[in-house]
Amino acid sequence: MSEWLSVYRAGLSLDNPLTVLMVGLCSTLAVSTRVEGSLFMGLAVMFVLLMSSVLVSTTRRWIPPEVRIPVFIVVIASFVTVVDLSMKAFLPTVYAFLGVWIPLIVVNCLVLGRAEGFAYHHGVWLSSADALGMGTGFAGVIVTLAAIREVFGTGTIIFFGRTLLAMPAAYEPPNVLVLFPGAFIVFAFVVAGSQALNRRIQARAKRGPL
Amino acid sequence: MRGALFRGGIHPDGRRGSASGATIEPATIPSRLAIPLAQSLGAPCEPLVAVGESVRRGQMIGDVRAKVSAPVHSPVDGTVVSIEPVLTPFGKSALAVLIEAAPEQDLESWVPVREDSDPLEVACSAGLVGLGGAAFPTRVKLDPPSDTRIGTVIVNGCECEPYLACDHRLMVEHADRVVAGGRMIADFVGADRVVVAIEDDKPEAVRAIRAEATGVEVRVLPSRYPQGAEKQLIRSVTGVEVPHGRLPFHVGVLVHNVGTVAALWEAFALRKPLFERVVTVAGAVVRPGNYLTAIGTSVRDLIAHAGGPTSEAGDRVIAGGPMMGHALGSLDVPVVKGLSGIVVLRAGETAPVVFGDQPCIRCARCWTACPMMLEPHAIGIRANVRDWDACESLHALDCIECGCCAYVCPSRRPLVQLIRAAKARLLVAGRSP
Amino acid sequence: MSDLTRLHVAPSPHVASPVRTSWVMTAVIVALAPSALWSVWLMGWTAAALFAVSIGSCVLTEWLWTRVAGRPSTLGDLSAVLTGALVAMTLPPRTPLWMAAVAGVVAIGLGKMIFGGLGWNIFNPALVGRAVVGISWAGVLAEVRPYAGGWYAVMPDAAAPGLDTVSGATRLAIAAADRAAGGAYGFEPADHYRSLLLSNTQGSLGEVSAALLVAGGLFLVLTRVVDWRIPLGYLGTVVAISAACGSDPLFNVLAGGVLLGAFFMATDYVTSPMDPRGRFLFGVGCGVFNMVVRLYGPMPEATTFAILFMNGLVPLIDRAFRPRTFGRRRQVA
Amino acid sequence: MPSTPSSAPRLVLTVVATCAIAATGLSFTHAATADRIAEQERRAVRRALAEVLGSSEGAVEVESVDESVLSRIASADPATPVEAVFRMSDLDGEMLGWGIAVAPRGYGGPVRMIVGLDSAGSVTGVKVVSHRETPGLGDKVVESGDHLAGYAGIGSSDAERAVKEVDAVTGATKSSRSVRDGVLAAARGWRAVLSEEQSR
Amino acid sequence: MSVVQQMGLLLVGSALVNNILLTRFIGLCPFFGISGNMRTAWGMTGAVLFVMTLATSVTWFAYNLLLVPLGVEEFLYIPAFILVIAALVQFVEMYLRKKSPGLYRSMGIYLPLITTNCAVLAAATEAVKPGFFKMNMEYGFGLAESVVYSIGVALGFGIALMSFSAIRERLESAPCPEWFRGTPLAFMTAGLLSLGYVGLGSLFGL
Amino acid sequence: MSEISMVVNAALALGAMGAVCGGLLAAASRRFHVEVDERVEAVLDSLPGSNCGACGSPSCFSIAEAIAGGKASVSACVAGGQSATDAVAAVMGLASEPMAAVVSARHCGGGTRAERGFDYSGLLSCRSLDHLAGGDLVCAWGCFGHGDCLRACPFDAVSIDERGLPRIDPSACTGCGLCVTECPRGASGLLALVVADAPVVVRCRAHDKPGARRRHCSACCIACRKCEQACPTGAITVVDRVAVIDYSICDGCGACVSACPQECIDLHGRMRGSAGSTDGAGPRAPGFAALAGSGEAAAP
Numbered sequence A: 001m002s003e004w005l006s007v008y009r010a011g012l013s014l015d016n017p018l019t020v021l022m023v024g025l026c027s028t029l030a031v032s033t034r035v036e037g038s039l040f041m042g043l044a045v046m047f048v049l050l051m052s053s054v055l056v057s058t059t060r061r062w063i064p065p066e067v068r069i070p071v072f073i074v075v076i077a078s079f080v081t082v083v084d085l086s087m088k089a090f091l092p093t094v095y096a097f098l099g100v101w102i103p104l105i106v107v108n109c110l111v112l113g114r115a116e117g118f119a120y121h122h123g124v125w126l127s128s129a130d131a132l133g134m135g136t137g138f139a140g141v142i143v144t145l146a147a148i149r150e151v152f153g154t155g156t157i158i159f160f161g162r163t164l165l166a167m168p169a170a171y172e173p174p175n176v177l178v179l180f181p182g183a184f185i186v187f188a189f190v191v192a193g194s195q196a197l198n199r200r201i202q203a204r205a206k207r208g209p210l
Numbered sequence B: 001m002r003g004a005l006f007r008g009g010i011h012p013d014g015r016r017g018s019a020s021g022a023t024i025e026p027a028t029i030p031s032r033l034a035i036p037l038a039q040s041l042g043a044p045c046e047p048l049v050a051v052g053e054s055v056r057r058g059q060m061i062g063d064v065r066a067k068v069s070a071p072v073h074s075p076v077d078g079t080v081v082s083i084e085p086v087l088t089p090f091g092k093s094a095l096a097v098l099i100e101a102a103p104e105q106d107l108e109s110w111v112p113v114r115e116d117s118d119p120l121e122v123a124c125s126a127g128l129v130g131l132g133g134a135a136f137p138t139r140v141k142l143d144p145p146s147d148t149r150i151g152t153v154i155v156n157g158c159e160c161e162p163y164l165a166c167d168h169r170l171m172v173e174h175a176d177r178v179v180a181g182g183r184m185i186a187d188f189v190g191a192d193r194v195v196v197a198i199e200d201d202k203p204e205a206v207r208a209i210r211a212e213a214t215g216v217e218v219r220v221l222p223s224r225y226p227q228g229a230e231k232q233l234i235r236s237v238t239g240v241e242v243p244h245g246r247l248p249f250h251v252g253v254l255v256h257n258v259g260t261v262a263a264l265w266e267a268f269a270l271r272k273p274l275f276e277r278v279v280t281v282a283g284a285v286v287r288p289g290n291y292l293t294a295i296g297t298s299v300r301d302l303i304a305h306a307g308g309p310t311s312e313a314g315d316r317v318i319a320g321g322p323m324m325g326h327a328l329g330s331l332d333v334p335v336v337k338g339l340s341g342i343v344v345l346r347a348g349e350t351a352p353v354v355f356g357d358q359p360c361i362r363c364a365r366c367w368t369a370c371p372m373m374l375e376p377h378a379i380g381i382r383a384n385v386r387d388w389d390a391c392e393s394l395h396a397l398d399c400i401e402c403g404c405c406a407y408v409c410p411s412r413r414p415l416v417q418l419i420r421a422a423k424a425r426l427l428v429a430g431r432s433p
Numbered sequence C: 001m002s003d004l005t006r007l008h009v010a011p012s013p014h015v016a017s018p019v020r021t022s023w024v025m026t027a028v029i030v031a032l033a034p035s036a037l038w039s040v041w042l043m044g045w046t047a048a049a050l051f052a053v054s055i056g057s058c059v060l061t062e063w064l065w066t067r068v069a070g071r072p073s074t075l076g077d078l079s080a081v082l083t084g085a086l087v088a089m090t091l092p093p094r095t096p097l098w099m100a101a102v103a104g105v106v107a108i109g110l111g112k113m114i115f116g117g118l119g120w121n122i123f124n125p126a127l128v129g130r131a132v133v134g135i136s137w138a139g140v141l142a143e144v145r146p147y148a149g150g151w152y153a154v155m156p157d158a159a160a161p162g163l164d165t166v167s168g169a170t171r172l173a174i175a176a177a178d179r180a181a182g183g184a185y186g187f188e189p190a191d192h193y194r195s196l197l198l199s200n201t202q203g204s205l206g207e208v209s210a211a212l213l214v215a216g217g218l219f220l221v222l223t224r225v226v227d228w229r230i231p232l233g234y235l236g237t238v239v240a241i242s243a244a245c246g247s248d249p250l251f252n253v254l255a256g257g258v259l260l261g262a263f264f265m266a267t268d269y270v271t272s273p274m275d276p277r278g279r280f281l282f283g284v285g286c287g288v289f290n291m292v293v294r295l296y297g298p299m300p301e302a303t304t305f306a307i308l309f310m311n312g313l314v315p316l317i318d319r320a321f322r323p324r325t326f327g328r329r330r331q332v333a
Numbered sequence D: 001m002p003s004t005p006s007s008a009p010r011l012v013l014t015v016v017a018t019c020a021i022a023a024t025g026l027s028f029t030h031a032a033t034a035d036r037i038a039e040q041e042r043r044a045v046r047r048a049l050a051e052v053l054g055s056s057e058g059a060v061e062v063e064s065v066d067e068s069v070l071s072r073i074a075s076a077d078p079a080t081p082v083e084a085v086f087r088m089s090d091l092d093g094e095m096l097g098w099g100i101a102v103a104p105r106g107y108g109g110p111v112r113m114i115v116g117l118d119s120a121g122s123v124t125g126v127k128v129v130s131h132r133e134t135p136g137l138g139d140k141v142v143e144s145g146d147h148l149a150g151y152a153g154i155g156s157s158d159a160e161r162a163v164k165e166v167d168a169v170t171g172a173t174k175s176s177r178s179v180r181d182g183v184l185a186a187a188r189g190w191r192a193v194l195s196e197e198q199s200r
Numbered sequence E: 001m002s003v004v005q006q007m008g009l010l011l012v013g014s015a016l017v018n019n020i021l022l023t024r025f026i027g028l029c030p031f032f033g034i035s036g037n038m039r040t041a042w043g044m045t046g047a048v049l050f051v052m053t054l055a056t057s058v059t060w061f062a063y064n065l066l067l068v069p070l071g072v073e074e075f076l077y078i079p080a081f082i083l084v085i086a087a088l089v090q091f092v093e094m095y096l097r098k099k100s101p102g103l104y105r106s107m108g109i110y111l112p113l114i115t116t117n118c119a120v121l122a123a124a125t126e127a128v129k130p131g132f133f134k135m136n137m138e139y140g141f142g143l144a145e146s147v148v149y150s151i152g153v154a155l156g157f158g159i160a161l162m163s164f165s166a167i168r169e170r171l172e173s174a175p176c177p178e179w180f181r182g183t184p185l186a187f188m189t190a191g192l193l194s195l196g197y198v199g200l201g202s203l204f205g206l
Numbered sequence F: 001m002s003e004i005s006m007v008v009n010a011a012l013a014l015g016a017m018g019a020v021c022g023g024l025l026a027a028a029s030r031r032f033h034v035e036v037d038e039r040v041e042a043v044l045d046s047l048p049g050s051n052c053g054a055c056g057s058p059s060c061f062s063i064a065e066a067i068a069g070g071k072a073s074v075s076a077c078v079a080g081g082q083s084a085t086d087a088v089a090a091v092m093g094l095a096s097e098p099m100a101a102v103v104s105a106r107h108c109g110g111g112t113r114a115e116r117g118f119d120y121s122g123l124l125s126c127r128s129l130d131h132l133a134g135g136d137l138v139c140a141w142g143c144f145g146h147g148d149c150l151r152a153c154p155f156d157a158v159s160i161d162e163r164g165l166p167r168i169d170p171s172a173c174t175g176c177g178l179c180v181t182e183c184p185r186g187a188s189g190l191l192a193l194v195v196a197d198a199p200v201v202v203r204c205r206a207h208d209k210p211g212a213r214r215r216h217c218s219a220c221c222i223a224c225r226k227c228e229q230a231c232p233t234g235a236i237t238v239v240d241r242v243a244v245i246d247y248s249i250c251d252g253c254g255a256c257v258s259a260c261p262q263e264c265i266d267l268h269g270r271m272r273g274s275a276g277s278t279d280g281a282g283p284r285a286p287g288f289a290a291l292a293g294s295g296e297a298a299a300p
């Protein structure tokens, strides 16, 4: 269990897919203008990650290495299509916001990277930890980024029609934050922040009982 | 022939206190001299004398069996008191023969250079080296590889460094020697053309040489630093660029400083070895002048001979000119063959103190000024982060350390020092230029 | 210290040209001053306050940054002052002061110091500040643009036919609208030359007088502070493209931010190429971008974006154009 | 990576099997969601249509016009794409008006919107269904009820003049113009085609 | 509009106005991952240009000649496209490795990166499947337009990648604050780089 | 379309594509099969991966290739020390070669206590300073303190202390020797590699006359031979006017440290009976603190 936890935790901070490994950046920067959409993006990625990791790690023995990439990618694409179709059917407003970014989860570097890099070499148990850890890490960062961009860039955070947070009325939200330059710039600071955090975590690990 | 001059370069000013009007006069012989055994490029000499031995003026006191080297001679009659390491004006430590000068000196006679039918041997045993800066053994330059042909001998009278005037005075006062020496070299190497190149700010020298000039051309070049640098000079005079990694003889040219040429004439005509040279003492000294100085005289004695520093003097004393010279850490260093001048800079005249963290503002002034057409700012930046490979691919090794870049830099970056660090590094790593 | 007892050793060269970084910056500030002062004269305290706030915020940001980083202050090089002045000159006269302050902070903070300070930024700091503010509050800026009041009343603007058909717009915007409407507004560029040259209050602070900008620019070019190739490439391209596309060339040079950009902003050493050929190309690139957006884009003016876009290509241009080292054939990239 | 390659049939089989299984699974998913997706889309359209006519979703019957009519309408204003035209009536079959789905070019992409026209050809309402305008700038235009409401009541006959009276939003001229283009296209379509269509 | 003009606009639109990296956030992982070095950026640009063009052509056929006739395009296009691309890239990689080691060394090592590059899938899908991206351009191209379009996208990828990588090379020696060094500075730079592209928004109505 | 036929169509379509792709890859993996030497990867994994270059190769990868190809010895990695050698030998199936563990040690205690002959301005780099007028230190063997060694060390083992002298952390130092090469006075013994567990170090390597030396440095070895007399094992002797320790004899008792009147001998590695192992923070360390603020000793 402790191994499971440590694999899971790695995805949150020291091996965070977005701020450390720097994979899966596209959808993160693209959809993080709204917390609502980002949350579902995070969940969608987590779902695909979990399902494909589990499937890959259970079937890895039968998949010859020469064709592993095509096989993995078909598996992933199938789960993505499932998400795509279900979201269209059940959450049309969220789907309208996320648009093409759902199909593009297929090529989200994070998903294939973990399938190939982790699940292919580990059992189901640890692979699920990795998938959930990476998924949580991904979702955490993307929601954080979205929260910053939405509240500072539009002045409010609106979640399914309800206003969660609003800046004072005098606040003139700078649009740049919700436009594409803002995505990069805010993310730069999020990465800097998380790096600082990671340094502290590492320092603590170093100091800890040997 | 492409374009008239080399690209780049600068116009440094600050020739106040220059010694260009002062006639050459002998400096006093100090009681004690230190003659370094390594005064030329190449192998250091081994002492030929022992402590306690007495030596004569012009006697060879150090020599070595090596192709690239030049023997050294005693400039005085006296006694060897010690052989120990001293610091040279260029910051290197070298073994030196310390001589106590005899109280009576005969300044008209010397041990003559050994007779030899081979002029190269004469040039060698006279201890001739280039007096223009690098102190490269003249013998080697007079003996180009047999598959090359020297068509042009350029006598380098540009003297483009501010303050320095020893070459200028030599041309004014001994034009005959310069011209005769130039022709002599042309004879040795079989060149059909001798060009004396002089910057246009020395009209007096131009007149003097022209008056003597039989069989040599006089080329008056616009004054622009570093007009006197070998490759740039060849470019200005012949329009040809010495290819990268090649030497002047590859393009059929031989460049010699006027001092070297005059010394060569003396070695053959007067059988006089190279044991004294004209040194300019300029800047904030009481009597700026051009002094015929015995090699081995300490800079302290020489400055004292020039009347000592004036009250304007700052704390920087330069061996050589202000652009390429070395700042002295101590005045107790001997005059060597390669030392053309001592400049005592005025307080406030020096380039301000720098530590290398002023940013480059990419103004491209260094870029425009560099006569080697390098990118000094980029080499500087890369050297600062110790990226030597990048320095190499930026051709740091081609830099001639002329200092133009650092002179013009509005940010006062120590570009030359940075580039020099990179060069040293690359040479240690065995990368050939 | 004339006894030469304790010497000072430093690397060669031991003398240096008197041109210092602060000297260069001062020269640019001096060249800008006539335009700046003229805009203050025409538009009164609003303009003066804008200058004060944006210079102040630039200087303060830089000072705080070095202070927090524990490094010596770099204000002495005066580049922050220059950035501040240029930020103000890119803003319309009635810009809210808080917005100018934000522009200054962004310019120095995100545009310059975060890259390592003077000399390290890739993008023109003043334009980064201006662009961020412009994108963020485009609506607000569009509303504050027309200016009426202050001492401006003393110098009546040339009558501009068709001006009132599109309220509160720059002359470039009117020209664009006119072009879009197939000449329906009967816009006549030549009617605007005089006011663009001398007393244009329809644009940003830096656009009040093309004549003064040209004078300042020529001063910089003639004193060799800036390389003539950048302004020439820039303005030449503007003229060429507008002539080729049937737009009035002179109007296109005089109106909008082109002159300010070509002489004072595209020429920023730090963010322009070093090679003369590269500099010309850079100027041409700015001109192309600027004119294409003016004629075919949604925005009437694009100097800011044109220069920023080309700034991004500078390292690439620098790599493409390198000097051929003496005695070598061609530089291998 | 083992250095001996697996046998070729095995490679092919693995891929084909994966593909077949995936395809089968996906067809079932598709089958399970297709109706619902279609229903969602239909409802979104109906909601929008009802809105532009000012009635409630449950109170209208919607019927698409046939292809030939659509193409005739589209050719009335070739500059602006017309995506669909709906004829709307109340539950009793009483004609309420028309909903015309147009997609004029905006700043960032097509602004897909529905223009409602009553049976006299006057604009009853405008609703933007999807767009890519700049947040904070263009989107204020296409999402602002006030701005869009400015077009209500414009009659088809003099639409060209009347649309100009709706003020463009400063700083977002292009977005404003796209809405204007859309309304204009709808009005022209009505004038050219629907006015007679209706009387039939 | 003449065909040439149309293709020109298509190129400008896909390369600059809708620059895939800086304005649309596609293909960012390699953009940040391999821009540290100019040579790599060159290699990657070449590889992307090659693969993107090839992938678009192949998916065009797969879509129009297989999926659409069978009526399964709605839910199979994702697996189908990515399968084709992955297999294609892997095949090219193996081929180069064996047949042209020189080319492999300069370009082939980037191929595995490209397999899962969103840019390739996005460009192919965009060019082939109508209405995938909501943009001012009409999609659902014929084969020729699809190919021109994907070349444009790849060129845009190249321009952004190369300029970014040249910038990063220059910033390598920059004394930027310790807490911002590396990744954060790279993102900051990308943000400012994309500022310039803002000005191109909606150019020519694209 | 009926549901069944859709399922069949779908399976057919994707299956066919899968067959084509799979076939293509199967054929390719056969036709284009390339042998790769996995040992290169395995060797690379055993190396420190810092690309320090101390082995003479430009990168860890290139030396890994050389080792795997039998062109370099399993102990080629200097920085990796014994552990890397063992791991590489295991990968290569060869016997490991024992390596003498060494660390770098500084042989100068001058710093702020050594006289500087002139003022200097320019790059704060030892090498650059050494090029100019022979360096500002009067002592020709002393340390300039501008930290070229620090910048050369790929393992962050060097720091500059409050006396303006480099302090080498023996637990971080891998003995790669890059600092020694980098130091302009490395060749004359200012920095030198000593056995890794060297307990004490003589902080002076000057060879001029002790009387003259004393005049320009208050921390130097004065060749008084008190340490020689104090040393119970005879490990320390004055050779060529300076004390030198023979580490094959020295047992780390520390007697010489307290015997030296000049505070010229201090701790380096692990002393007998002591817990810590730091460079220069010996029993007299507090005294050194008084000489703080010397980082920029050359600044006028």
Ligand SMILES: Cc1cc2nc3c(=O)[nH]c(=O)nc-3n(C[C@H](O)[C@H](O)[C@H](O)COP(=O)(O)O)c2cc1C
Pocket (backbone or CB within 6 Å): B041, B130, B132, B133, B134, B135, B136, B140, B141, B142, B143, B144, B229, B230, B247, B248, B249, B255
């Ligand atoms: C390593 C080296 C080798 C040289 N070999 C020759 C040579 O073979 N023949 C020759 O004429 N000059 C030779 N030179 C001399 C140069 O051409 C030049 O005249 C001399 O270095 C003086 O250079 P300066 O410009 O720095 O004063 C050599 C110089 C150097 C540094």
Ligand SMILES: Cc1cc2nc3c(=O)[nH]c(=O)nc-3n(C[C@H](O)[C@H](O)[C@H](O)COP(=O)(O)O)c2cc1C
Pocket (backbone or CB within 6 Å): B129, B130, B131, B132, B133, B134, B135, B136, B156, B157, B158, B159, B160, B161, B167, B226, B227, B228, B229, B230, B231, B255, B256, B257, B258, B260, B261, B324, B400, B401, B402
């Ligand atoms: C930057 C620079 C400037 C130089 N200026 C002069 C000069 O003004 N006069 C001169 O004789 N040599 C000058 N030299 C040295 C020449 O390059 C060349 O070495 C010399 O003329 C060769 O003659 P020599 O071997 O007789 O010394 C300069 C060298 C450099 C690198």
Ligand SMILES: Cc1cc2nc3c(=O)[nH]c(=O)nc-3n(C[C@H](O)[C@H](O)[C@H](O)COP(=O)(O)O)c2cc1C
Pocket (backbone or CB within 6 Å): A179, C134, C135, C138, C142, C169, C173, C298, C299, C300, D107, D108, D133, D134, D135, D137, D138, D139, D169, D170, D171, D172, D173, D174, D175, D176, E198, E199, E201
């Ligand atoms: C980042 C940015 C986003 C923009 N977004 C829009 C937009 O969504 N809609 C629009 O009509 N114009 C947009 N524009 C264009 C400008 O606001 C342009 O000036 C305006 O369309 C025309 O100016 P005017 O309204 O002042 O006449 C945008 C410009 C920028 C720089």
Ligand SMILES: Cc1cc2nc3c(=O)[nH]c(=O)nc-3n(C[C@H](O)[C@H](O)[C@H](O)CO)c2cc1C
Pocket (backbone or CB within 6 Å): B361, C024, C025, C028, C079, C080, C082, C083, C084, C086, C112, C117, C118, C119, C120, C121, C123, C124, C125, C126, C127, C225, C226, C264, C265, C266, C267, C268, C269, C270, C271
């Ligand atoms: C000719 C010249 C033009 C300049 N233009 C600008 C400018 O447009 N914007 C700016 O912020 N700084 C400008 N500066 C100041 C300075 O170079 C700039 O802030 C640097 O980019 C900061 O690193 C200029 C400086 C010079 C010498």
Ligand code: SF4
Pocket (backbone or CB within 6 Å): B369, B370, B371, B372, B373, B374, B375, B376, B398, B399, B400, B401, B402, B403, B404, B405, B406, B415, B416, B419
């Ligand atoms: S010192 Fe070197 S880099 Fe500088 S100008 Fe001279 S040759 Fe060029």
Ligand code: SF4
Pocket (backbone or CB within 6 Å): B359, B360, B361, B362, B363, B364, B365, B366, B367, B376, B377, B380, B405, B408, B409, B410, B411, B412, B413, B415
């Ligand atoms: S002269 Fe100085 S500031 Fe100008 S480019 Fe060269 S190094 Fe940079």
Ligand code: SF4
Pocket (backbone or CB within 6 Å): F106, F126, F142, F143, F144, F145, F146, F147, F148, F149, F150, F165, F166, F182, F183, F184, F185, F186, F190, F191
């Ligand atoms: S040990 Fe050598 S390199 Fe290190 S600081 Fe001292 S002099 Fe410099």
Ligand code: SF4
Pocket (backbone or CB within 6 Å): F103, F104, F152, F153, F154, F155, F156, F157, F158, F168, F172, F173, F174, F175, F176, F177, F178, F179, F180
């Ligand atoms: S201190 Fe010297 S020997 Fe030790 S690791 Fe660092 S560079 Fe290598």
Ligand code: FES
Pocket (backbone or CB within 6 Å): A023, A024, A025, A026, A027, A107, A108, A109, A110, E026, E027, E028, E029, E030, E116, E117, E118, E119
């Ligand atoms: S490249 Fe798009 S998610 Fe990695």
